[in-house]
Amino acid sequence: MNKLITLLVFTLLATNLSFAKEVKVDIDAKRTESAYINLASPEVVLVDNTNWDLSFMTGVVDGSVRINDGQGVRLWHVTDGSIADFDAPLDTNGKFETWTELLNSTDVWQIGAFNLGTDGFETGTGDYGWGQYAQTVITGSELFVIKLRNGEYKKIAIDELSAGTFYFFYSDLDNENQESKEFVKSHFSGKLNGYFDLQKGESLDREPAMDQWYLEFSKYVQIVEGQGVTQPYPVVGVRTNRGVKVAQLDDVDVIDTPLPNKEDFSSIITEIGHDWKELNFSTFEYEVIENRVYFVQRFELQNQNGEPVEVPVGELYKLVFTGFEGGTFTYELADPTLSVNQTSYDNSKFAVYPNVISKNETVNLVYAGSEVGQASLSIYSSTGATVHTQDVNLTQNIQISNINTADFNSGVYFVRIQKGNSIYTQKFVVR
Template identity: 30%
Template sequence: MKKLLTSLTLLLVATFSFAQAVNDSVMLGAQYANQVWYSLANDKQGTSAKNNWDIAFEINSITSSILLNSANGNTLWVYPKSDITGWSTIDTTGITTWPKLYNSDLAWEMGAFNVNIDPFDAADLGWGVYNTSNHQVVGDSLYVIKLSNGAYKKLWIEKLANSTYTFKYGNLDNTAEETKTIAKADFTGKNFGYFSIQNGTQVNREPLAANWDLTFTQYTAFVPVAYTVSGVLTNKTTGTVKVYPVNDPSTYKDYASQTFGSTINTLGWGWKTYNMTLGAYVIEDSTVYFIKDGNDDVWKLIFTGFASSNGKFVFSKEKLTSSVGINAPVKNNFFTLYPNPASAGAVSIVMDMAADATVNIMDMGGKVLNTQTLQGNGLSTHALNTQGLANGLYMVQVAMGNQVFTQKLAINQ
């Protein structure tokens, strides 16, 4: 019986490991006019004009992230001269010196409206504060937004209550003020609900979150300053890892020894560089990406070409495993940090461990500051190494087997 099971296992692994690679491409159009959502299993799932929205509201998460369409030329500032009581007296003198706000390219949960978060207030979401009594988020910040058409608007995200965002905007001279809402129920199953301030309308532009793995688009990256790039971001439920250097990318399939992460820009834009001599983009060689989709199937992706004239991404994809009984990940691993924010002394990490884990503490730019290894022993408590960390906001990343979990940690000693 053991021999029969072993043979069956080898047959299944061989079947999935040597699936045929498929060549495919995604085109954004001239001047990267569109955004495309893509499923590794089912190909293109949707296309929408990149300039048909200005702000977007998170639908299916407690982080209440709000995005800015900076790739369309919009610019956002938090108003530094007053709280919400200054709505009628907005003064933009000195606006060129105000810090501009951008979406993080590491996580969908950190939009431009969230980056001014108070790291020492667990209830603060950046644009507003969570009320534990009525479970509403109340907006406490004013913003100035410069739209792609050159118009300046004042903007206030007033609240999130009963699964509905309420916000208002208007001209700086207090004319043409509008109050609008985005109801989560209107975007059920989506990651975000979109809104065009220029047109005053909701935009239902992305496919169901369960139906896509990658989105090909323009977005703001930090290289190291903010810069608009054309690249690939991954869905919230998609795990990714980049392997470099690889002697023969066409045959390399060792995903099992890799650690998959949830950072959305792992594929990103850096796999291509423009060669001035050739007058064309050159693709990074010796590179393989492994992607675990929402069904926990593992794919291999290799970029093979890029054309800027029509925004064409060319790549090969290959399904390496099926989610049916092969390398299925443990779903219930978790960790908790306390105290958080940490005001003094040690920080404890409580984990339900099925295996040994590597813990990294990173700054918000993704630089690893401290690393430690914890032994797996079921539900257990460990001391987190915070030595040498200054006051501020950090990311704690736990890698266990092929899974990666991340939480924020605030230190205020």
């Protein structure tokens, strides 16, 4: 994996979540790379997306097998055959019109193209599409035809998942060049997926550890609507890691955005997806959807009174896309706050007046919140630079009027008071 620390251009985004970095992610114009984003850094890890055909989930109960649909890999279910027919030559004449073409789920990682739309663990049926769970083993039953990245067609079957190892075989359609391979989950411990190159017959370790990324920027296939037709189509978009949820807020102020409620968060891995941008058919350039904000939060299951409860953990991140051109995404990422149920904002209790002043005039701040005691006060410029800090002792109806703007350049400024988990923010303009 090649690591690229992105150039961070500090710009203002949202005072509710402190100030933002503009992040540039380049997966090249041909979309041949995937970019994994760790929002805590934010570090971007770029990896080749053209060197694999299959991916296998590595969790203990996972039986997901996905295809590299973004790079042209396709899969069909041989509905008039089974794994028992693998050793016989396969006649495909006229069959692609009758066989079912299979797609990866864009809702969950646990359902790949080979899973025929079902996760045997989640449903409790033990049906994983390519095979059926019985006691300690998933036994394969289905036969598939796969089109590889290089355009070759192969027949393929997943024979078994036993003791953490997938066993599978594939060959030419006429039964020549048969290969039997295995994929061992434990070789990819801590990863969401491991990968396999059917052309070289080898496993690949190509993604960061699960705790090192939140978002994947990549090319993948999505069901889309266009000109009255719904069909699978390759798109360039964003998918979330397992355990990461996203809240999408539309028609909001991207600067002073309200925090989402817990029920606003979705576990769909393409909740951000590709539709934050639209192609302008007059200019043939992509335009970002205005007034849309995404909040990103990790969640995990915790035991509460003997019951598993999903709770937010770690920090809450706010993301606003600012552009897309070729294979380059740009977005603004606000500095993190505490998780969604840990931080409170009430800007109605904090005011700045006048909110438009001339240089050398004094800024008057009035605080009428319920928090009392020592707090921090900071003023930021529109470049994200801190231009003033001081400690304040909060009491109800306190007025702070000793902030002179003689050294402030003309522009927009943001004032932030923070005490514990409570944050108050307002803005003013220096002419």
